[in-house]
Amino acid sequence: MALLEVRDLRSGYGTGPDILNGVSMNIEEGGSYCIIGPNGAGKSTLLKTIAGLVPTREGEIVFEQNPIDRMRPDRILSLGVCFVPQDRTLFPEMTVKENLRMGAFLERDRQTVNKRLKEVLELFPQLGERSGQLAQTMSGGEQQMLAMARALMIRPRLMMIDEPSLGLAPQITDMIFGIIRTLRDEMGITTVLVEQNVRRGLEVTEEALVMDLGTTRFTGRSNQIANDPRIRDLYMGKLATGGADG
Ligand SMILES: Nc1ncnc2c1ncn2[C@@H]1O[C@H](COP(=O)(O)OP(=O)(O)OP(=O)(O)O)[C@@H](O)[C@H]1O
Numbered sequence: 001m002a003l004l005e006v007r008d009l010r011s012g013y014g015t016g017p018d019i020l021n022g023v024s025m026n027i028e029e030g031g032s033y034c035i036i037g038p039n040g041a042g043k044s045t046l047l048k049t050i051a052g053l054v055p056t057r058e059g060e061i062v063f064e065q066n067p068i069d070r071m072r073p074d075r076i077l078s079l080g081v082c083f084v085p086q087d088r089t090l091f092p093e094m095t096v097k098e099n100l101r102m103g104a105f106l107e108r109d110r111q112t113v114n115k116r117l118k119e120v121l122e123l124f125p126q127l128g129e130r131s132g133q134l135a136q137t138m139s140g141g142e143q144q145m146l147a148m149a150r151a152l153m154i155r156p157r158l159m160m161i162d163e164p165s166l167g168l169a170p171q172i173t174d175m176i177f178g179i180i181r182t183l184r185d186e187m188g189i190t191t192v193l194v195e196q197n198v199r200r201g202l203e204v205t206e207e208a209l210v211m212d213l214g215t216t217r218f219t220g221r222s223n224q225i226a227n228d229p230r231i232r233d234l235y236m237g238k239l240a241t242g243g244a245d246g
Pocket residue numbers: 013016019037038039040041042043044045046
């Protein structure tokens with residue numbers, strides 16, 4: 001039984017065309033997944049649809065046997081499905097600590113919130129040193145850490161992170177990927193990443209999904225996908241037009 005099952009999913013924005021054209025995937029409990037694919041393939045739309053931020057038009061999304069495709073985003077979050085978006089959306093005029101407390105808005109018990117805050121700051125000591133600093137004044141890497149830390153305040157079962165390395169220096173990227181590994185290996189959180197840095201994304205995950213034009217083109221073990229000649233073909237067009245590395 002998969003933790004999350006996506007079946008023949010179609011979704012899109014407003015009255016526009018379908019962006020997802022029938023995506024299916026299974027996310028197993030405790031696994032780590034990387035979703036790759038060219039720009040505009042629908043990777044972010046897939047995560048946003050699972051999180052309830054883009055409405056499902058057809059198909060099903062089932063989390064632990066609960067259909068979530070008609071649920072409000074806050075209900076989906078309360079089940080432990082959390083999403084760190086590509087733009088990291090923090091509360092810019094709140095401090096680090098205030099942002100973290102907002103992450104636990106569903107939790108009413110003060111002691112639990114304090115305990116989680118302590119745990120999260122142990123995982124991200126750099127944030128502890130800056131707990132009174134306004135989020136908007138943090139560096140890109142610190143903002144990514146804060147976005148992930150805030151998501152952890154709900155004790156997620158499934159954590160979906162869109163482009164964790166976007167705009168970050170290699171050293172900071174290494175640190176972020178290290179933390180993502182810890183989430184899965186030590187905290188047992190199932191992780192799904194979308195990554196433009198295909199090589200690194202496939203290195204830190206076990207399973208991969210390749211998307212193109214709103215569907216899943218291939219799935220497989222990350223280390224096999226990394227050496228699959230079809231992947232190079234898929235990215236050729238993008239490389240030729242000056243796209244990202246990978
Ligand atoms: N808010 C929106 N309103 C209308 N169309 C959108 C919106 N967001 C995304 N799209 C369109 O949906 C398609 C898929 O976009 P999406 O952001 O899911 O791609 P992606 O695979 O995440 O790409 P990237 O690698 O560039 O982040 C694109 O054609 C995009 O223009």
